[in-house]
Amino acid sequence: MGIVLGANQYGKAETRLVHVARAGEPHTLTDLNVSVALAGDLADVHLSGDNGHVLPTDTQKNTVYAFARQHGVASVEAFGLLLARHFVDSQEPIHAARVRLESYSWSRLGPHSFQRDGGEVRTATVTYDGSTATVVSGVTDLVLLNSTDSEFVGFIEDGYTTLAPTTDRILATAVTARWRHATADGDWDGSYAAVRSLLVEAFVGTYSRSLQQTLYAMGERVLTARPEVVEVRLAMPNRHHFLVDLSPFGLDNPNEVYFAADRPYGLIEGTVARDDAPAAGLAWW
Structure with a gap:
């Protein structure tokens, strides 16, 4: 009886991101929890410890923050699509990416003052396999x-x-x-x-x-x-x-x-x- 490596993925979970859009008044606040999972040609890292195809999870976290600065956060779905496509299209060993996002709501008290709402959380999950992107919104x-x-x-x-x-x-x-x-x-x-x-x-x-x-x-x-x-x-x-x-x-x-x-x-x-x-x-x- 042989033993084989089955389906696997890895990534950076629950990167907390708060983005403030300061282009004039009022400010816009976005509060996210972002989790990335990547899959692809990753057998070697499991079987022999060869990290040659591994994009570090710390790099994934940094990409979330850099993309927030470079692109802003228009919506959770759009931001997830940017990230998923980037990880697959920029890394040859990575064949698929899933980005899950939770968006926490804040009520505006003034042009630059906010109060955190309790209760429901907006969600989005974006998957991309190099050719097809799937977007799932939720609450x-x-x-x-x-x-x-x-x-x-x-x-x-x-x-x-x-x-x-x-x-x-x-x-x-x-x-x-x-x-x-x-x-x-x-x-x-x-x-x-x-x-x-x-x-x-x-x-x-x-x-x-x-x-x-x-x-x-x-x-x-x-x-x-x-x-x-x-x-x-x-x-x-x-x-x-x-x-x-x-x-x-x-x-x-x-x-x-x-x-x-x-x-x-x-x-x-x-x-x-x-x-x-x-x-x-x-x-x-």
């Missing part, structure tokens, strides 16, 4: 809640089932969504804002019989309205809210007082795609 920790218009009935019940069916419940989740673009060109900021809005609108406007149904409705809404998107992947934990029994205190509880449980939780994941969507190429999920 994590988009926390949403409907206080009614949600039910859960008709499910399988067996000897271990204690959950009671309900026709009126709180539906709460923290959405992680990623959506793949048809091409590597576009109005990235405008597309992101539109897709995010559609996800929220679908959550708000769907009478939910299950979180799975809501997930599909959100993906379907995006694909119906945004032709530049070919695939949406969603991960949605069910943030359970349980009615508190107030009867020991002589009080009723008409769906008003809840205990918010953080774990364990149901995790619903799914993909909604166009039936003619082109293949993604490099793995992007």
Whole structure:
């Protein structure tokens, strides 16, 4: 039985970058976490320790900072494309690059004053193999809640089932969504804002019989309205809210007082795609 080297990659993870665009007032602040992964002709470094095909991860980090100075950061997707194409096109042993970016939001308080927002994080993943670039935009920790218009009935019940069916419940989740673009060109900021809005609108406007149904409705809404998107992947934990029994205190509880449980939780994941969507190429999920 032989032993062989399988798929491998390496890179610099979580390079923190804060870029201030100072061309006049007001200033623009961009706060990123950038992770680079490279793959290619790298067998020798694994098998014999020959570093001749290795671009140091420290060099990758420095490239992130240098590109921010030379090119600015127009959007997370555009910046990721610049980096991915550079690493592959400038280094013969490198055949593929993946750049993952997280963008942290700041609210403007003045022309050069900001306040860090909490909660959701904008994301982008760019892959490039020397000929094809794939761009996946996304958002994590988009926390949403409907206080009614949600039910859960008709499910399988067996000897271990204690959950009671309900026709009126709180539906709460923290959405992680990623959506793949048809091409590597576009109005990235405008597309992101539109897709995010559609996800929220679908959550708000769907009478939910299950979180799975809501997930599909959100993906379907995006694909119906945004032709530049070919695939949406969603991960949605069910943030359970349980009615508190107030009867020991002589009080009723008409769906008003809840205990918010953080774990364990149901995790619903799914993909909604166009039936003619082109293949993604490099793995992007």
